[in-house]
Amino acid sequence: xxxxxxxxxxxxxxxxxxxxxxxxxxxxxxxxxxxxxEHLSELVANGxxxxxxxxxxxxxxxxxxxxxxxxxxxxxxxxTSSQGYALMSEICYIAAGxxxxxxxxxxxxxxxxxxxxxNDHADMMMSRDTGWIQTVAENGQExxxxxxxxxxxxxxxxxxxxxxxxxxxxxxxxxxxPMILLDKEEVDRYLPPYRPKLRLDPKxxxxxGPVGMPEVYTESKVAHDEALKASRAVITEAWKEFGDxxxxxxxxxxxxxxxxxxxxxxxxxxxxxxxxTAVDAMxxxxxxxxxxxxxxxRPFPTEELIAAVKGARxxxxxxxxxxxNGVCGxxxxxxxSALYDRDLHPYLQxxxxxxxxxxxxxxxxxxxxxxxxxxxxxGAPMGYEIINVRE
Amino acid sequence: xxxxxFHGRGGQGAVTxxxxxxxxxxxxxxxxxAFPSFGPERRGAxxxxxxxxxxxxxxxREKIYEPNIVVVLDPSLLxxxxxxxxxxxxxxxxLNTSKSAEELRRETGLKARLAIVDATxxxxxxxxxxxxxxxxxxxxxxxxxxxPIDALRSPIQNRFGPIAEKNLAACLRAFDETNVEG
Amino acid sequence: MPKETGICSWKxxxxxxxxRQPGSAGELKTGDWxxxxxxxxxxxxxxxxxxxxxxxxxxxxxxxxxYYEQNYYYCKGCGICAHECPxxxxxxxxxxx
Numbered sequence: 050x051x052x053x054x055x056x057x058x059x060x061x062x063x064x065x066x067x068x069x070x071x072x073x074x075x076x077x078x079x080x081x082x083x084x085x086x087e088h089l090s091e092l093v094a095n096g097x098x099x100x101x102x103x104x105x106x107x108x109x110x111x112x113x114x115x116x117x118x119x120x121x122x123x124x125x126x127x128x129t130s131s132q133g134y135a136l137m138s139e140i141c142y143i144a145a146g147x148x149x150x151x152x153x154x155x156x157x158x159x160x161x162x163x164x165x166x167x168n169d170h171a172d173m174m175m176s177r178d179t180g181w182i183q184t185v186a187e188n189g190q191e192x193x194x195x196x197x198x199x200x201x202x203x204x205x206x207x208x209x210x211x212x213x214x215x216x217x218x219x220x221x222x223x224x225x226x227p228m229i230l231l232d233k234e235e236v237d238r239y240l241p242p243y244r245p246k247l248r249l250d251p252k253x254x255x256x257x258g259p260v261g262m263p264e265v266y267t268e269s270k271v272a273h274d275e276a277l278k279a280s281r282a283v284i285t286e287a288w289k290e291f292g293d294x295x296x297x298x299x300x301x302x303x304x305x306x307x308x309x310x311x312x313x314x315x316x317x318x319x320x321x322x323x324x325x326t327a328v329d330a331m332x333x334x335x336x337x338x339x340x341x342x343x344x345x346x347r348p349f350p351t352e353e354l355i356a357a358v359k360g361a362r363x364x365x366x367x368x369x370x371x372x373x374n375g376v377c378g379x380x381x382x383x384x385x386s387a388l389y390d391r392d393l394h395p396y397l398q399x400x401x402x403x404x405x406x407x408x409x410x411x412x413x414x415x416x417x418x419x420x421x422x423x424x425x426x427x428g429a430p431m432g433y434e435i436i437n438v439r440e
Numbered sequence: 441x442x443x444x445x446f447h448g449r450g451g452q453g454a455v456t457x458x459x460x461x462x463x464x465x466x467x468x469x470x471x472x473x474a475f476p477s478f479g480p481e482r483r484g485a486x487x488x489x490x491x492x493x494x495x496x497x498x499x500x501r502e503k504i505y506e507p508n509i510v511v512v513l514d515p516s517l518l519x520x521x522x523x524x525x526x527x528x529x530x531x532x533x534x535l536n537t538s539k540s541a542e543e544l545r546r547e548t549g550l551k552a553r554l555a556i557v558d559a560t561x562x563x564x565x566x567x568x569x570x571x572x573x574x575x576x577x578x579x580x581x582x583x584x585x586x587x588p589i590d591a592l593r594s595p596i597q598n599r600f601g602p603i604a605e606k607n608l609a610a611c612l613r614a615f616d617e618t619n620v621e622g
Numbered sequence: 623m624p625k626e627t628g629i630c631s632w633k634x635x636x637x638x639x640x641x642r643q644p645g646s647a648g649e650l651k652t653g654d655w656x657x658x659x660x661x662x663x664x665x666x667x668x669x670x671x672x673x674x675x676x677x678x679x680x681x682x683x684x685x686x687x688x689y690y691e692q693n694y695y696y697c698k699g700c701g702i703c704a705h706e707c708p709x710x711x712x713x714x715x716x717x718x719x
């Protein structure tokens with residue numbers, strides 16, 4: 050039976066990876082991911098988890114090991130943050146291109162310079178175009194549920210792609226809170242053993258990762274892109290089945306009080322819960338505000354997000370990452386493109402929040418919500434604004 | 441919802457105090473969050489740790505700016521940290537001190553309602569160590585009544601193993617010896 | 623997929639553009655890259671095998687008599703064999719001559 054536990058989210062995440070009966074873990078410690086891999090190495094060293102833990106010398110090696118182990122047909126896990134992701138990113142493209150169902154937890158952290166160990170989504174945005182599936186957790190419960198979902202989707206024969214589960218560094222990774230952890234039988238019911246479609250086997254040799262001449266490369270990328278597109282149905286199906294089995298339902302985009310909302314806030318990650326509290330307060334005050342939270346970052350849930358926001362007059366889109374001197378932040382850019390394609394023209398402002406560990410408060414959400422309404426009335430040009438900046 | 445801020449010095453167990461409070465609350469069926477002031481850990485430097493306890497699911501991730509209760513593990517911090525910063529109207533300060541409430545008010549100008557206990561003395565006598573984190577939890581529960589003192593039993597046992605009994609004894613003794621202003 | 627060209631629909635590509643057929647690189651004809659080809663004078667050859675060792679394209683195959691013969695399907699005409707032969711038994715000859 051699933052049990053309610055009080056635990057640090059990183060430790061619970063490691064327990065979830067262990068319950069998924071992972072075969073190989075190759076990882077290099079980096080703040081704030083450290084507790085996840087420390088706990089896994091402890092579980093392996095103490096004999097509680099029958100897996101190979103490979104303590105590599107860098108993140109580049111970590112992902113290289115993961116590619117090798119997944120290619121050999123092993124269920125494979127790693128975890129990183131920030132600069133660690135930057136170092137491993139070269140191999141991340143390869144893992145996805147080779148269609149290897151590796152699962153990674155990214156404890157999201159800002160990128161240097163200046164050095165910051167604190168949270169934002171710069172690393173998530175760096176991994177955006179690698180062709181991995183990416184989900185984003187709002188709380189500890191979602192972190193562990195999304196870990197099971199990640200293995201299930203990644204290894205599905207209709208998908209066979211690596212998956213990143215994003216959790217906000219410190220804000221989630223170092224939080225102690227109550228969660229419901231499935232037991233082994235429940236996990237086994239949800240997550241069948243990994244049956245690779247292709248694997249490296251000396252008895253039946255194949256080549257993975259050959260040269261793709263110009264005649265082949267484009268077709269190869271189309272196949273990858275189509276695989277990601279096809280993964281949408283599997284992702285939602287796997288969430289539906291998770292909900293049917295365990296009572297917690299997840300969707301690519303979650304809405305909160307959006308039905309009749311004139312203004313909708315759009316968030317991703319742990320700020321979503323704070324935003325919900327702000328929506329409650331503003332609703333109590335008679336303001337017509339709702340919230341749409343993005344849980345699936347790649348493949349991007351275009352239809353679901355449009356459906357969630359199309360009734361609103363004004364939108365406040367939060368980005369926890371900066372696209373320096375682009376049109377707007379990365380989440381907002383996706384939404385704006387999608388709206389243009391559908392000839393929809395709500396008034397929209399993009400707010401860059403919570404960079405490098407800057408807190409995002411209930412009050413901030415109220416100010417942004419009021420700010421976008423006021424800017425719309427004024428007819429201010431649509432752009433992006435970094436909030437809480439000292440002049 | 442109750443929001444608590446712990447003040448200690450790196451290594452004194454402020455973070456552990458926060459964790460144990462949250463774990464005890466969760467075991468009681470409540471909702472709770474415990475988190476450190478995120479960042480590098482430095483032994484001896486003033487540190488803070490935070491707890492939220494609620495009967496309902498907690499849906500905020502902002503830091504705690506206006507606690508209901510502040511717990512001070514080390515009396516020397518009163519000279520360098522404004523422990524009453526952000527404390528809500530009617531809030532409570534739980535202090536480790538060998539002084540009386542009157543003396544403290546005179547020396548430090550503290551205005552909030554106080555709960556005081558000589559946690560260092562209790563810790564030294566019970567555990568032979570000047571580590572006051574579990575001791576101060578007894579004082580916190582006495583002063584706040586957020587949950588029964590027995591709720592701490594299993595989190596302390598899980599955390600401290602062979603030295604759990606001594607920690608529990610210190611915690612219970614502090615519970616008995618804490619003076620709470622009316 | 624059509625092996626000679628690798629040109630096919632994206633739908634026919636193997637998962638991750640993998641190649642299922644072991645040793646399929648052996649089918650890649652590099653023999654039409656050359657403008658000169660090596661010819662061995664077996665009277666002079668001492669069967670030392672240096673041509674076999676140095677050839678970057680696996681052109682040389684040892685026959686029953688112990689001599690090394692060229693498989694021109696792969697030979698790019700680089701001339702390394704002729705350069706390395708210690709008794710000058712290998713001569714490079716212009717294609718078409």
